[in-house]
Amino acid sequence: MQKIAIIVAGGSGKRMGTETPKQFLHIAGKPILLHTFMQFAAVSDVEIVVVLPQEHISLWQTIINQFKVDIKHQVIAGGAERFYSVKNAIGSLMIENEALIAIHDGVRPFASKALIERCFKIAATYGNCVPAIALKDSLRKIDGEKSMIVNRDKYKLVQTPQVFKFTHLNAAYNQAFNTAFTDDASVLEAQKETIHLTEGEDINIKITSPSDLVFAEAILHAF
């Protein structure tokens, strides 16, 4: 069965406060996106696709050359929103109907090989698989100026890779864009797909702020 990993790296450096888009910032001497890429390269029989803003494609190719990365993959230009980046990718690839597609944040470089493999395996059975973890902090729901405690045991924080059967993914990405789509599970769910969760990983963090960069260096040195 064909397995594809689409690594979406469309972010800017806005929240990071840097000129360099965050996926190109270095941890342990290598760009974050390259760390992410290598996690998927370690999984057997997965075709890797990197989706980047048009203006960053040449930078990625420079990185590939500089770090002597000899792993075949495709590079596709993304859109203005993550939704359009994924849509572009699935629209421009040769994909079998039975294929499983993993979609992963370019700035989430620590998803383990075991987690990636598990998500593919569960998606093969259930049609999709999304990793999620419990909340450690109390959670409050905001309602205008007010807020109220909610039961944190009834909520989970969602990670990637999120794996879907291609036919389901493709059908879902034919709907119109909605700002409520903060991940791919929400796109599929808007088409009545029931999402199947699996346990994520504490260290599978998304690097979006300067403190995350510090955490990322620490993870690389410790694990």
Next chain:
Amino acid sequence: MQKIAIIVAGGSGKRMGTETPKQFLHIAGKPILLHTFMQFAAVSDVEIVVVLPQEHISLWQTIINQFKVDIKHQVIAGGAERFYSVKNAIGSLMIENEALIAIHDGVRPFASKALIERCFKIAATYGNCVPAIALKDSLRKIDGEKSMIVNRDKYKLVQTPQVFKFTHLNAAYNQAFNTAFTDDASVLEAQKETIHLTEGEDINIKITSPSDLVFAEAILHAF
């Protein structure tokens, strides 16, 4: 105005998988609880109270001697639940009616002096103040075997210190214990108090898992 900080350190090592309760694990050569304690010691005019399980009080005193900590504070034996620990503390202290009480997790060692001072200041005006931060990951609500996306912009992750006017806190802790009380804000809220949020801090993490220990070491070295 009297200002008191109650540092609640009742945890066991269960989630950490260690024999040593997590508040006594070391980061950068010092117990986590001592790091937490020193953050409050840096704030002017705050009386510090440490609440510990009875069986750990002598260990804390050993630490105080070993690290030559010469900061006056009180130590109080806690209860079986965090709720009872706080209740014991406020029941056994001499507190003025106008006092402000900060309640803080013993395993949250990076609350900045600025955050602690801001929480006291806001609570002086609004009766309470609770720090909270936005979610970076998508959030799903769990409903039995199913789950659904919710708008993460409508939720916040709650931190400590949580500061309250003593009279409000004392009244709230006269109600019966409820397992829904995951923090002090939820205890006060059950008595119809409106909770006032302020922006928390990314690095103000609660150390509950082995990966948090790695993050904590990194924070200490970077900031």
